[in-house]
Amino acid sequence: MSDEERFVYDGAHVVDPLGDLEEEGEKSAKHNRAKVGSARPSSLLYTYGPGAIMDLPQFTIMPTGLDEWDRIWRRRGPTPPRIHAPRLRDVVRMTLRSPDVQLCPYPWQPKKHSRSPEGNDLGVPSRVFPQWLRCTGCDMLGLLSQFDYRNTHPYRTDLAVFEHAKCTGRAGSGTRKATRRTAIPARYLLACPDGHLDEFPYDLWVHRGQPCAKAELPALKMADRLAGKGASAVIQCASCDMRRPMNEAQGEAGKAKLPQCRGRHPHLDAFEPKGCPNATRLMLVGASNLWFPATYSIIVMPDSPEEKASDLADRVRTALGDKLAKYRDNLDLVRDLLGMGHVDVTELPDHDLELLLQAASVSPDTPAEQEQKLRDWDPVDLLVPEWQHLVRPIVGNRAEEPKSGLTLATRELGPGLRPEITRVLAVERLRKVNALVGFTRIDDMDRVGDLPRRLAPLTRTSRPAWTVATEDRGEGIFLQLDENAVAAWEKRVLDTDVWHSHEEAHRRNFERRFSETAEQVNHKTRLKPPRYWLVHTFAHILIREFALTCGYSAASLSERLYAWPAEGREPSAGLLICTTASDSDGTLGGLVQLSEPSRLQPVVTNALRKAARCSSDPICAMRTPQDPEDFLHGAACHCCVMASETSCERANRFLDRRFLIDLPGSGLGFFRPHG
Structure with missing residues (x-):
């Protein structure tokens, strides 16, 4: 299929906010400024990327696809600047099936001060979404064109607002004098598992799929007296007096009343040419499962x-x-x-x-x-070069590589450090590059059976020229575990009832989540080996303990795990705890200081000691999934091990304290009692 045939798209509706601003300037108009807000690069990658919905003070917007971003970058030159990370770039090219993809930053430039002009010609183009708004004064429910937009202050983007210009208030509220009232987004949407998103058809809903009998353009109202209570609103037609509550669209019974998906990608302003066979699901604007980024990242070596x-x-x-x-x-x-x-x-x-x-x-x-290469590719391949470099002997005690930005320093193993830890590195400087390849809705990418159609595209073209990436700079601590001890421990764990319970829980989880691919894929190929559970759990308790002493919050620390057995590649068992920042030159050094022997030893000791107790014990300590349970953790909960979403690379799956230390009734701990 050619690029032009990929989606049904009307090129007359391009999003070009800076072009609109220039047109307004030629007309000497000052009511339509382009900028409506700002966000950190990390949030634009992991929370509010293309296709997500971003909350602004007065309304919500959706960053567009990268096709519109090209217009922004072209104001600076024929090609956008590039981020150098060949290893990551090649993986992105394979994933997007486009041989020319480059990694490019967000269209942004820092300012010398708040009112300086640098970067005024850059920004992330966005469209207002959803475009159904509700008046806060009279409950009028209408499209964007029925409301006035005000945004006249160049340095107060929080004052940008849509208003109902002639609101007379609700019936029985006293005075009926027309006044201006703020309009807010109507919060209901329709989504499907293949990444499509659409406005909720309020006019068809209230009239039960038929046109209004009294008016061609009916006057709708959304009566909502219980804000934040789910689908509590009632849609009314003031023209014909029909009413219908939104709670009819909830639950299993409500699914049958919703329309079929139209295959809409609002961030691309496009539709699937053959439509979409899926049923839709009711979703709220602020739902946490509305947008899941699909990203890859590397530590640049x-x-x-x-x-x-x-x-x-x-x-x-x-x-x-x-x-x-x-x-x-x-x-x-x-x-x-x-x-x-x-x-x-x-x-x-x-x-x-x-x-x-x-x-x-x-x-x-x-x-x-390309398809065969993608099927054979293992995400571990991104980690192997990092592991190989981190375990390589360093000439002297410090190695600095200016081009990659990586600076490593060896640390002595203190006499009180656990003997299972065989190598400690202070990663004084590192550069992490993250790239966005698409997104999913309802479920994140590693939970949707690896079905390619679930990954919503970032562009209307099938062979994009670039994708957005960020560069983070920071610091970290690398720990390597004794491979011989890990291999012996892993062999012992594989024959235990606890591990067999985890295997069965993973099988049940896989078959339920991956129903469309479970018959073709062996679930054991997706189950992380015991050493991964060990390293993962160890990383989590260290993050908790580091946060108490390094000056960074636990949410700002993240893990990078190297844990795979000797199956066609050199085995690994180690972890990198790091903190990075995308909008500064680096971090403050508080984490690296903890790699010194006198500081690291008590951190490790305290972390293991605290892991032996949980306020939810004995329930937590004895938790093992049993049929029909399919959760992917054992003795782990938010009181003892689990970390924030920003820290964990596996959404708090594959964790079990019993693999770290001996808990009551279990002798599976890797770290043996140490005097």
């Missing part, structure tokens, strides 16, 4: 010679484009063209340049090869 050569070949291919095949034999002309494209090959001799051009000319994978 120094490039290997192979990675450097591959990246240079890719830059040559991108810079030359169609000219590569045409001028490949004219090396002098190629050097000039690459110089104009900011690719420096001046130091390369002709022979090496010929080899480089040969590598750049390799034909891309066929669609069948």
